[in-house]
Amino acid sequence: NAGVMQNPRHLVRRRGQEARLRCSPMKGHSHVYWYRQLPEEGLKFMVYLQKENIIDESGMPKERFSAEFPKEGPSILRIQQVVRGDSAAYFCASSPLIGLNTEAFFGQGTRLTVV
């Protein structure tokens, strides 16, 4: 039973390029979260999605960032026209339809470096 799969593990982009980060949740999980972690900092919530729906995107910058979780295929976090400040680790977590004690399982993260 594969865990949460993120790819690529490392991504280097020049300023102004686009970054596409992929997350395949665990089998049977219909909820996906994206978090950003800057060096030496905690996890900052970005967006929470269910299949074909954005539940909460309050943590996502209004410009240049978008996320989707289509009916088929992985969840995608897209960053357009990247800047150096976008360099961070981006973690995806998934959970099944949840109750009080349902945990979120994390992928290994994508480390984005903008040069």
Next chain:
Amino acid sequence: QKEVEQNSGPLSVPEGAIASLNCTYSDRGSQSFFWYRQYSGKSPELIMFIYSNGDKEDGRFTAQLNKASQYVSLLIRDSQPSDSATYLCAVRGAETSYDKVIFGPGTSLSVIP
């Protein structure tokens, strides 16, 4: 804005001692509480969750929850050097299915051999 706060540390304890990690949260409606451990350069992994007031024990780990004080803690008994990591407190709000998990900034723990 819902907030979760932790002492950033670093917290240093000698091997074999009890490490005590604390977390406070601002949203009184919060229902579920999680402790994750994150080693440097790795992804977070769940240690424990708790949603009822009181203590919950799992091996060397004990989570304590006090909803009236909006406080949750993690005790690590017989601390080992392998416990050295950053510990993240996470909180989920309402009882509905659709509330996000918010993380605190993490507390760095160093267990000295």
